[in-house]
Amino acid sequence: xxxxxxxxxxxxxxxxxxxxxxxxxxxxxxxxxxxxxxxxxxxxxxxxxxxxxxxxxxxxxxxxxxxxxxxxxxxxxxxxxxxxxxxxxxxxxxxxxxxxxxxxxxxxxxxxxxxxxxxxxxxxxxxxxxxxxxxxxxxxxxxxxxxxxxxxxxxxxxxxxxxxxxxxxxxxxxxxxxxxxxxxxxxxxx
Amino acid sequence: xxxxxxxxxxxxxxxxxxxxxxxxxxxxxxxxxxxxxxxxxxxxxxxxxxxxxxxxxxxxxxxxxxxxxxxxxxxxxxxxxxxxxxxxxxxxxxxxxxxxxxxxxxxxxxxxxxxxxxxxxxxxxxxxxxxxxxxxxxxxxxxxxxxxxxxxxxxxxxxxxxxxxxxxxxxxxxxxxxxxxxxxxxxxxxxxxxxxxxxxxxxxxxxxxxxxxxxxxxxxxxxxxxxxxxxxxxxxxxxxxxxxxxxxxxxxxxxxxxxxxxxxxxxxxxxxxxxxxxxxxxxxxxxxxxxxxxxxxxxxxxxxxxxxxxxxxxxxxxxxxxxxxxxxxxxxxxxxxxxxxxxxxxxxxxxxxxxxxxxxxxxxxxxxxxxxxxxxxxxxxxxxxxxxxxxxxxxxxx
Amino acid sequence: xxxxxxxxxxxxxxxxxxxxxxxxxxxxxxxxxxxxxxxxxxxxxxxxxxxxxxxxxxxxxxxxxxxxxxxxxxxxxxxxxxxxxxxxxxxxxxxxxxxxxxxxxxxxxxxxxxxxxxxxxxxxxxxxxxxxxxxxxxxxxxxxxxxxxxxxxxxxxxxxxxxxxxxxxxxxxxxxxxxxxxxxxxxxxxxxxxxxxxxxxxxxxxxxxxxxxxxxxxxxxxxxxxxxxxxxxxxxxxxxxxxxxxxxxxxxxxxxxxxxxxxxxxxxxxxxxxxxxxxxxxxxxxxxxxxxxxx
Numbered sequence: 001x002x003x004x005x006x007x008x009x010x011x012x013x014x015x016x017x018x019x020x021x022x023x024x025x026x027x028x029x030x031x032x033x034x035x036x037x038x039x040x041x042x043x044x045x046x047x048x049x050x051x052x053x054x055x056x057x058x059x060x061x062x063x064x065x066x067x068x069x070x071x072x073x074x075x076x077x078x079x080x081x082x083x084x085x086x087x088x089x090x091x092x093x094x095x096x097x098x099x100x101x102x103x104x105x106x107x108x109x110x111x112x113x114x115x116x117x118x119x120x121x122x123x124x125x126x127x128x129x130x131x132x133x134x135x136x137x138x139x140x141x142x143x144x145x146x147x148x149x150x151x152x153x154x155x156x157x158x159x160x161x162x163x164x165x166x167x168x169x170x171x172x173x174x175x176x177x178x179x180x181x182x183x184x185x186x187x188x189x190x
Numbered sequence: 191x192x193x194x195x196x197x198x199x200x201x202x203x204x205x206x207x208x209x210x211x212x213x214x215x216x217x218x219x220x221x222x223x224x225x226x227x228x229x230x231x232x233x234x235x236x237x238x239x240x241x242x243x244x245x246x247x248x249x250x251x252x253x254x255x256x257x258x259x260x261x262x263x264x265x266x267x268x269x270x271x272x273x274x275x276x277x278x279x280x281x282x283x284x285x286x287x288x289x290x291x292x293x294x295x296x297x298x299x300x301x302x303x304x305x306x307x308x309x310x311x312x313x314x315x316x317x318x319x320x321x322x323x324x325x326x327x328x329x330x331x332x333x334x335x336x337x338x339x340x341x342x343x344x345x346x347x348x349x350x351x352x353x354x355x356x357x358x359x360x361x362x363x364x365x366x367x368x369x370x371x372x373x374x375x376x377x378x379x380x381x382x383x384x385x386x387x388x389x390x391x392x393x394x395x396x397x398x399x400x401x402x403x404x405x406x407x408x409x410x411x412x413x414x415x416x417x418x419x420x421x422x423x424x425x426x427x428x429x430x431x432x433x434x435x436x437x438x439x440x441x442x443x444x445x446x447x448x449x450x451x452x453x454x455x456x457x458x459x460x461x462x463x464x465x466x467x468x469x470x471x472x473x474x475x476x477x478x479x480x481x482x483x484x485x486x487x488x489x490x491x492x493x494x495x496x497x498x499x500x501x502x503x504x505x506x507x508x509x510x511x512x513x514x515x516x517x518x519x520x521x522x523x524x525x526x527x528x529x530x531x532x533x534x535x536x537x538x539x540x541x542x543x544x545x546x547x548x549x550x551x552x553x554x555x556x557x558x559x560x561x562x563x564x565x566x567x568x569x570x571x572x573x574x575x576x577x578x579x580x581x582x583x584x585x586x587x588x
Numbered sequence: 589x590x591x592x593x594x595x596x597x598x599x600x601x602x603x604x605x606x607x608x609x610x611x612x613x614x615x616x617x618x619x620x621x622x623x624x625x626x627x628x629x630x631x632x633x634x635x636x637x638x639x640x641x642x643x644x645x646x647x648x649x650x651x652x653x654x655x656x657x658x659x660x661x662x663x664x665x666x667x668x669x670x671x672x673x674x675x676x677x678x679x680x681x682x683x684x685x686x687x688x689x690x691x692x693x694x695x696x697x698x699x700x701x702x703x704x705x706x707x708x709x710x711x712x713x714x715x716x717x718x719x720x721x722x723x724x725x726x727x728x729x730x731x732x733x734x735x736x737x738x739x740x741x742x743x744x745x746x747x748x749x750x751x752x753x754x755x756x757x758x759x760x761x762x763x764x765x766x767x768x769x770x771x772x773x774x775x776x777x778x779x780x781x782x783x784x785x786x787x788x789x790x791x792x793x794x795x796x797x798x799x800x801x802x803x804x805x806x807x808x809x810x811x812x813x814x815x816x817x818x819x820x821x822x823x824x825x826x827x828x829x830x831x832x833x834x835x836x837x838x839x840x841x842x843x844x845x846x847x848x849x850x851x852x853x854x855x856x857x858x859x860x861x862x863x864x865x866x867x868x869x870x871x872x873x874x875x876x877x878x879x880x881x882x883x
Contacts, residue, residue: 020221024392034394036391036392036393037387038390040331060499062502062576063391241680263870265685267680267684267866269710270706270710273677273707274706274710277674281677281681282682285681285685286686433648435645436666439661439667440666441669442670450615
């Protein structure tokens with residue numbers, strides 16, 4: 001079972017870090033195989049960056065994503081550009097303030113807006129919006145549990161772990177509620 | 191004030207909590223970038239000298255070396271260019287250090303001059319090339335496999351080179367250790383021909399305990415028995431190390447058994463015979479390859495590096511489509527495993543060779559195969575899509 | 589290392605030179621032309637070595653390619669004849685990996701300041717603990733006399749047959765500006781001063797640089813008015829001015845009959861050497877780990 005996730009944002013939003021935590025959790029704490037590759041726009045600052053994660057129960061041959069089970073985006077263009085890469089009945093998590101779903105014509109997608117920035121801000125640090133989004137991913141992805149993500153997060157941020165765990169939990173709870181009764185259905189596709 | 195480890199691990203190595211006493215990372219499972227794994231492998235292999243020049247997509251190797259080498263009692267220094275980096279490695283190698291650098295195409299081009307010097311002076315060292323799209327500056331951030339022939343023929347004159355081509359983060363780690371061992375055994379420069387995809391991907395890495403890793407120590411010449419420093423009758427000659435009293439001249443000119451320059455034809459013949467022969471005579475010992483579904487394969491894919499991952503996916507897909515496909519993954523493109531290609535080519539109908547270049551490794555494959563060989567060549571800049579290879583298999587199979 | 593010298597079957601009286609143990613006498617005669625100054629530099633280096641307090645095996649000589657590049661091979665030391673222009677980075681790697689060595693690079697002007705010019709300034713900037721002797725004969729001698737970065741303006745060579753249109757490097761000025769701990773220039777005539785300068789270089793911690801101007805009778809000399817073996821030496825004797833405190837911006841070398849040649853030990857200063865700074869860095873590393881240790 002292979003699933004493909006892309007997390008994308010503008011420079012400084014922490015897309016790569018988010019992808020790293022997710023893939024690390026899969027490999028180290030779920031015993032699964034995962035590959036993360038990074039992509040950047042040609043600008044050193046201000047451009048987009050993305051983490052592509054393939055998670056599988058089997059050894060991974062082709063390491064890049066081809067059809068996304070889940071897209072996580074923190075900027076509008078990230079949605080527009082990657083929309084066609086999402087599988088039928090796939091899912092999108094988007095930063096609510098920065099991304100609008102209004103232009104999406106595809107009806108098959110599960111679209112979950114997460115106010116990650118305002119949640120992170122209310123916790124005291126706007127910069128942790130990416131961690132909130134990682135929490136939201138756990139609500140949709142069966143291959144990585146919230147417990148494993150907490151461990152991976154602790155690896156990555158050993159010093160600010162309490163704060164980051166709050167951000168992770170907040171994202172997880174919000175996305176769990178948002179998916180609501182569709183949770184089981186959502187997990188089937190991701 | 192002994193700063194650089196002379197092959198043996200320095201007694202003054204800093205011990206920090208996540209490292210073992212040797213300075214290597216503790217054994218266990220890690221999630222790591224390929225370029226980082228390469229550095230950890232080098233440390234485990236006893237490398238304590240790095241001279242480099244930053245270049246995408248290999249810079250993480252240099253950066254991590256600058257963090258890790260001083261921690262383990264080594265040095266990682268930044269040179270003014272890759273010409274200087276390669277020259278510094280040979281100096282450090284003759285000082286007794288295991289030495290390495292990492293680069294990408296443009297830097298690899300600049301290193302060719304001193305790769306020749308390392309070869310003729312028989313200086314063991316390791317050069318990692320994280321290949322990107324070329325020619326010239328090309329696309330610095332994107333994958334290519336255009337330096338494979340350069341690794342074989344790039345430096346002028348007759349060279350016999352050794353190159354490893356990893357297809358995963360784990361293999362990048364494992365082959366870096368192997369590369370150091372091979373360099374020491376053969377007293378010659380060894381290449382690890384990685385590529386941008388392998389260098390920059392993050393994957394599972396199992397770091398073994400250092401006791402379980404074979405690390406070859408250099409055979410060092412005893413100052414008292416220095417009579418024939420370049421004994422061409424012997425494939426494996428102990429290396430004279432500077433400052434130990436061997437008083438040996440090490441020369442870039444064609445040199446005789448004493449290390450003295452000579453224009454005598456018999457000297458040229460015996461020196462070149464030795465330099466090429468020590469590798470050619472032991473090529474089978476160097477060869478590494480990996481097979482997938484070879485037993486009943488009728489159509490064979492020969493691939494290496496990141497393209498081998500595409501090829502593996504393609505072979506699975508082709509099987510699902512009813513084609514008896516198999517994969518032969520070349521782990522050592524150089525010296526070329528000619529007998530292996532010859533053996534497998536007798537069992538299959540066709541061989542296809544996917545590469546992110548316009549035809550490099552396909553040539554020695556064709557030279558040795560007893561069946562038709564078809565190159566699948568794509569411009570560098572993107573990893574080959576498995577369907578490209580599946581399509582080619584469909585064509586040759588029907 | 590004594591070598592029997594015969595003359596028509598009759599053994600000659602002098603069979604041994606006092607410096608024989610320091611050189612590979614079996615490799616003689618050397619390749620240098622009559623009147624060449626490189627042998628003088630070789631002798632000065634060997635004389636300085638005999639006074640060195642370092643154990644003999646810790647002395648290393650590294651050279652590049654060209655006439656001067658052949659010096660290394662005649663020395664009974666650990667010697668390295670490397671690639672053209674790359675002796676300095678080779679030496680940098682060796683000195684960093686094994687700091688107890690006394691490393692000398694002896695090479696020509698083309699090697700050090702032209703093809704290797706970039707390596708020269710960077711080694712001086714880092715203040716790598718190596719010693720560089722640049723024998724400057726104003727042209728590429730081994731390849732038959734072509735102009736390089738030290739060939740004076742208007743001088744004639746095979747590649748400047750109508751006169752050189754390039755201005756030469758003032759190498760002591762360049763190396764001093766780049767940061768060397770020690771900078772000197774003498775000529776092949778100044779045997780005592782060259783030997784003393786080499787001894788001082790052995791004591792210097794950091795980058796030490798010595799330019800030795802040398803005659804090249806068959807090529808540079810031939811085309812620029814100094815064709816006989818001693819012509820350039822006479823010129824050195826007549827036109828050299830010793831000025832240790834010279835303003836280095838004014839010490840460019842030209843070989844016209846009226847040109848002054850300023851020589852001296854110009855720079856002798858204390859700056860932290862690369863070696864010392866690397867050792868300090870290593871000591872610091874144990875306390876604070878760097879930014880990228882995250883696995």
